[in-house]
Amino acid sequence: MREKTERVIREWTDSCDAEVSIAVLGGAWKPSILSLLARHGVLRFGELGRLLDNPTARVLTRQLRELEQDGLVVRTVYQQVPPKVEYRLSELGESAGPLVEALTQWGGQYAAQQRAGLTAAPVG
Amino acid sequence: MREKTERVIREWTDSCDAEVSIAVLGGAWKPSILSLLARHGVLRFGELGRLLDNPTARVLTRQLRELEQDGLVVRTVYQQVPPKVEYRLSELGESAGPLVEALTQWGGQYAAQQRAGLTAAPVG
DNA sequence: CGGCATCCTCGTTGATACTG
């Protein structure tokens, strides 16, 4: 797994398990990547890029590598020209589905409420 | 709410609501702070510091301010000497309880599984 | 097509010292 994830895991015995989840799921695009893979099953690198908001290849690569190192996604390289690389969820990745869903729901409610609050009583 | 949170909320309409949750809950100590406040009800600044692993005052202050700006905690200042400041969850903060719990559970399972894997087949 | 190498910017974390 990634060094960051490993460090977070090593440094805690107590209640901070939530930080482990955030270390694993907390990167840019990661929840979206997991959601997309859950919905589509298998996706190629370019497909993921288009379904997201076209992050730079460097960034998308990085997120996918981290998810792979943390054991959530499986990367399959087809040795051919032009190259073809497929990504899918591992069992561990699938186990994160409900959690990502919970994050999405609460985040959506929160965002909606904040937007309503801002409209009713603008702060900025 | 914080600029970071606001930006995340502004920049998404679609599936990335999960990133909103992570923007709000993702800071250092934040899940632990929310858990502690959920368990204890009301805590003073110093009590929080001791219950956590004694983060520097600057860091703890920052996390609490962000949680306050994001509407999850309520800060009460007693004008007296010596100073006394109390923190408690807002309704919004309480609504995050199940989510923090879900993060904790998945993170705990993940960490346990990774530790077992590391023991069985050390990587480092 | 699916990357990697390089460079840069910014935010977050944190140590240390000081204050009302």
Added chain:
DNA sequence: CAGTATCAACGAGGATGCCG
């Protein structure tokens, strides 16, 4: 007690360009 001010270190995210 509950902070603030200052400074340093680090990593994530991103732009750009090249490659097999």
